[in-house]
Amino acid sequence: MEQERVIEVLKEKFEGEILQIETHYDFLTLSLKKDKIVEIIHYLYHHPDTKFQYLTTLSGIHYPDLNQIAVMYQLHNLVSNQRIRIKTYLPADNPVTKTLTPVFLSANWMERETYDFFGVRFEGHPDLRRILNVDEMIIFPLRKEYPLEDQTREDKNDNMFGR
């Protein structure tokens, strides 16, 4: 019911930006084009029927088969206790998108984390550098092309552990 209203509000102004609308476990998930993502979130922030004024999380997802990196936003309306998820897809070779910091200051560290682990560059971010990993790291470790195990470890072999 309320989810339909959110879709209506979005379609009023940004009909052409919607790629896909899904509901996973009652969680409305919108896939949108990347160009106007900041305007859309700004619009949903201020519209009286949506008021998504709390950014729960912002993260990346690597889809190696599609050669794409998605940026996923989860928003929360604290009045009606309603949540939505918004995804935008970027090419994995050059993942660049606009920063959400003008709308949510809390996006600052989340975007730094997404840069740290997926290499997504957020244009206009005030201080885009690694936040959790060591500064000397040269890879983006949560991209699936990198092995999870530490490659410098020598003591693990099949003879000892039967893996």
Next chain:
Amino acid sequence: METVTQNTKPLTLGEKPEGYEGPGFLATSLEKVVGMARKNSIWPLPFATSCCGIEFMATMGAHYDLARFGSERLSFSPRQADLLMVMGTIAKKMGPVLRQVYEQMAEPRWVLSVGACASSGGIFDTYSVLQGIDRIIPVDVYVPGCPPRPEQIIDGVMKIQHLVETESLRRRDSKEYKAMLNKYGIE
């Protein structure tokens, strides 16, 4: 002249070192006296980052009581500590911090690596975790376990005590020791 019994030790307050003994005196080497004094007054610096640190708390508690070994006085400043006890997972980002703590300790200094994570990275075979602290600082004794029981930690401390007691007073000035430190890029 009395002979020092080797197998059946009488219960004494301090184990007296070997030496020439007569009524009211004991002649022995300075090295042995210093070793005995150091062994029973080790100030540990707990560097606890995860569950091994919880086991260490049990070790310091009344039941296991590390104070019985003269190590109840924890030093939370590295400059006054003799023994660095690394207990828990050391992330790569923590590596330089641990190394700085080690460098701030005055000689003579010993390092006890408690638990699988500190010794080898343990189950955390991943990009963000240091695969054993011996990649950045020299380690004297390793305690296995995930996490080790307090008895094992006490055993590790006793092994350190043995090293402290028997270490030559000139070891820290030796060429070999300096070469070992240089291998880690220290000094």
